[in-house]
């Protein structure tokens with residue numbers, strides 16, 4: 620098996636609807652075309668287009684949501700997305716999605732999330748651990764979630780935790796509803812809240828009350844931060860001290876200083892940033908500076924379906940972009956930023972520190988990486 624696929628990996632920034640298989644999206648869109656709900660030929664072009672600006676990506680999401688916002692389809696794509704990540708040895712996945720309401724089909728935010736959880740339970744190729752641990756015993760609090768899935772044989776396992784996303788188009792009340800739902804679903808593996816959606820829409824002040832409430836109640840928080848130049852918002856987000864941030868593309872000197880002094884981990888999405896042209900090329904990506912500064916970072920896919928990538932692909936991209944200088948500068952450069960296989964393995968393992976699950980899961984993941992390291996020696 621390809622080395623990059625074979626190493627265990629941790630995925631912390633994956634949007635459910637952005638991770639949909641291309642083949643599934645085309646199949647579902649064709650089906651709606653046959654029903655006359657959409658014009659398939661218009662949609663096919665939009666789906667197959669390779670490079671899109673960030674704003675075009677959000678138009679594509681509106682289209683994807685027309686196709687996927689249905690209970691059965693959500694269950695299907697959740698199952699497929701988890702199976703796809705597990706197939707490339709992602710051992711811990713934080714999957715985020717925006718709970719949606721659609722009165723026309725009797726969908727509430729809760730029934731949306733129940734369809735997602737049903738998809739986790741339908742995963743067949745791998746055992747899914749989606750239950751948080753009891754603080755006293757270390758055992759899963761919702762053991763049926765696991766035993767239901769376990770067929771009695773020792774199977775490969777993936778830990779999945781859910782993050783509920785607040786879309787920047789939402790009101791304070793709607794954001795609060797999502798947080799309440801997250802709290803009710805904690806025993807089903809909901810570990811935190813994400814703020815995402817079109818970064819030129821909405822105001823930080825709208826979401827702050829819900830995010831503060833979520834944190835007071837013990838939920839972890841990650842924010843899409845700095846996808847567009849907006850220093851006022853970036854500073855407000857950093858002052859909030861979220862558990863992690865995603866992207867960090869448009870930071871000025873002051874914001875970098877603040878980020879580094881707070882040591883907020885950054886979810887790095889190389890392909891997504893390049894495809895959406897928020898970063899002009901991988902060679903100038905801020906990942907390398909953060910890596911050299913030993914700032915906590917984790918490589919992620921963002922939207923593996925929309926950007927035709929995979930987590931193994933992101934590791935290969937980082938290593939080929941930032942590891943090749945090793946040959947020219949030899950020893951000294953290697954110490955700075957030569958990202959060879961052992962450095963990449965360490966980077967993958969380091970991500971355990973930034974997950975939103977409890978210490979028992981961190982310990983178990985540590986053992987998985989330890990065992991993989993022994994096999995690689």
Ligand code: 5GP
Nearest residue numbers: 634635636637680716717784815816817843
């Ligand atoms: P969903 O939440 O519907 O499962 O996943 C798609 C949604 O995630 C999009 O509608 C958007 O709100 C959010 N999303 C996906 N990729 C990005 C991204 O690169 N930046 C931001 N800000 N939001 C994103």
